[in-house]
Amino acid sequence: MVPEGVVALLEILLFPGFLFLIALAFFYEWVDRKLLAKLQNRYGPLYTGPSGLLQPFADFIKLLSKEDITPKAADKFMFSCAPLFLLSFPLLALFLVPVAGLKALISFEGDLIFLMFLFTLIAVTVFIAGWSSVSRFSTVGGVRAAFQMLGYEIPMTLVMVGPAIAARTLSISQIVGWQTHNAAWFIWFQPIGFAIFVLCLLAELEFIPFDIPEAATEIVAGWSTEYSGRKLALIRLGKDVELVLAASLITSLFLGGPNSSLPILAIGFFLLKTTLAVVLLTTLRALFARFRIDQMIAGAWKYVIPLAILQMVLIQLGFGR
Amino acid sequence: MGLLKWGRTKSPWIIHFNTGGCNACDIEVVAALMPRYDIERFGIIIRGSPRHADVLVVTGPVTRQVKDRLVRIYEQVPEPKSVIAVGSCAISGAPFADCYNVYGGIDTVIPVDVYVPGCPPKPEAIINGIVKLIEKLKAG
Numbered sequence: 001m002v003p004e005g006v007v008a009l010l011e012i013l014l015f016p017g018f019l020f021l022i023a024l025a026f027f028y029e030w031v032d033r034k035l036l037a038k039l040q041n042r043y044g045p046l047y048t049g050p051s052g053l054l055q056p057f058a059d060f061i062k063l064l065s066k067e068d069i070t071p072k073a074a075d076k077f078m079f080s081c082a083p084l085f086l087l088s089f090p091l092l093a094l095f096l097v098p099v100a101g102l103k104a105l106i107s108f109e110g111d112l113i114f115l116m117f118l119f120t121l122i123a124v125t126v127f128i129a130g131w132s133s134v135s136r137f138s139t140v141g142g143v144r145a146a147f148q149m150l151g152y153e154i155p156m157t158l159v160m161v162g163p164a165i166a167a168r169t170l171s172i173s174q175i176v177g178w179q180t181h182n183a184a185w186f187i188w189f190q191p192i193g194f195a196i197f198v199l200c201l202l203a204e205l206e207f208i209p210f211d212i213p214e215a216a217t218e219i220v221a222g223w224s225t226e227y228s229g230r231k232l233a234l235i236r237l238g239k240d241v242e243l244v245l246a247a248s249l250i251t252s253l254f255l256g257g258p259n260s261s262l263p264i265l266a267i268g269f270f271l272l273k274t275t276l277a278v279v280l281l282t283t284l285r286a287l288f289a290r291f292r293i294d295q296m297i298a299g300a301w302k303y304v305i306p307l308a309i310l311q312m313v314l315i316q317l318g319f320g321r
Numbered sequence: 322m323g324l325l326k327w328g329r330t331k332s333p334w335i336i337h338f339n340t341g342g343c344n345a346c347d348i349e350v351v352a353a354l355m356p357r358y359d360i361e362r363f364g365i366i367i368r369g370s371p372r373h374a375d376v377l378v379v380t381g382p383v384t385r386q387v388k389d390r391l392v393r394i395y396e397q398v399p400e401p402k403s404v405i406a407v408g409s410c411a412i413s414g415a416p417f418a419d420c421y422n423v424y425g426g427i428d429t430v431i432p433v434d435v436y437v438p439g440c441p442p443k444p445e446a447i448i449n450g451i452v453k454l455i456e457k458l459k460a461g
């Protein structure tokens with residue numbers, strides 16, 4: 001028998017740990033770009049590997065090898081730390097989500113709250129990244145990211161608690177377990193919650209209707225304007241991992257997660273459902289045009305938060321489970 | 322071919338800068354990015370910030386007004402970087418060469434790797450220029 005420590009280490013490093021998640025991140029960036037191109041009547045990446053499959057990897061390698069510029073005026077320490085955090089927070093959050101089987105690598109009662117905390121930290125780190133670059137474009141981008149967080153944070157937290165109330169647990173693994181046990185998905189019980197969750201994830205990922213903090217046509221490249229080379233590579237990888245995180249959260253909170261305790265079946269279901277989630281996010285991103293920051297915040301407070309509260313009330317009245 | 326060189330040739334990201342041309346070249350550059358030609362096939366995407374880019378695509382002659390800014394943007398692109406001069410203006414100043422406020426082509430100010438002639442060049446010509454650049458990257 002292999003000792004338990006080795007198995008745990010392999011789980012963290014290879015599967016379903018770092019290596020698998022990062023490979024998945026590159027794969028979903030490819031799915032996202034390819035589908036976006038298809039929807040815009042283009043081909044998308046085509047010649048890098050089979051149908052451009054290796055494109056995100058090539059981008060990553062190239063960025064790693066480029067010159068790494070730190071602006072003179074920047075706050076050097078925070079400027080260098082922010083990309084590391086932007087990669088490690090989503091990776092850590094992914095460890096809380098069940099991938100192969102019904103149990104996540106790390107799972108404890110209350111990990112849903114911890115995950116919400118990590119989501120907030122990601123947004124705050126984006127703000128710090130923009131602020132510490134001390135360039136007017138990144139500052140504006142960072143402030144917009146912080147503002148945007150004020151808009152989507154509260155409805156997202158509210159609808160993430162919805163499945164938790166219905167399943168009477170604050171652990172993501174057990175929410176998945178509840179859905180498997182009762183053979184029921186929360187998307188059928190809480191459709192409003194699902195719609196709001198997808199909307200807020202679009203904002204969290206800075207996808208097009210809410211790419212206000214990046215806004216290439218207004219503020220150069222937003223909060224990441226001053227980043228180059230290795231740091232930009234980490235930021236981009238972090239964004240991809242965040243996409244995986246978003247897709248796997250949609251999967252485990254609303255689509256029943258990896259619906260089986262058999263590893264092979266579980267991973268198959270997980271991949272299928274997360275791919276569907278990525279397709280949904282990408283389609284939405286291709287459909288819309290960018291909002292202004294005031295429209296986004298006003299819309300969130302006027303319409304999205306009341307709807308989220310309505311969903312909570314419905315759950316309390318017994319319609320959500 | 323090493324992994325690094327493979328990465329570099331497969332994902333040249335561009336930043337597009339007009340130094341004072343008539344705007345026709347810019348429209349052709351944008352046409353190369355659009356569905357009909359779609360240079361994202363080769364892994365090329367247009368970036369807003371010079372810090373993210375590898376290739377500086379310049380259209381138009383260098384005017385007195387823009388010279389410092391062109392040099393500044395060139396310096397902000399991280400190494401290794403390349404420059405493509407698109408259009409006759411960017412090569413020699415073409416119709417504007419004799420103007421009191423024009424220095425001439427881009428290469429009077431910054432080093433240029435690939436020249437794409439035409440007034441304006443077709444998107445096919447621009448793609449051909451990019452292919453030449455990629456071959457140059459492969460060789461060097």
Ligand code: SF4
Pocket residue numbers: 342343344345346380381382407408409410411415416439440441442
């Ligand atoms: S080369 Fe011709 S088309 Fe291009 S900017 Fe100059 S004048 Fe305009």
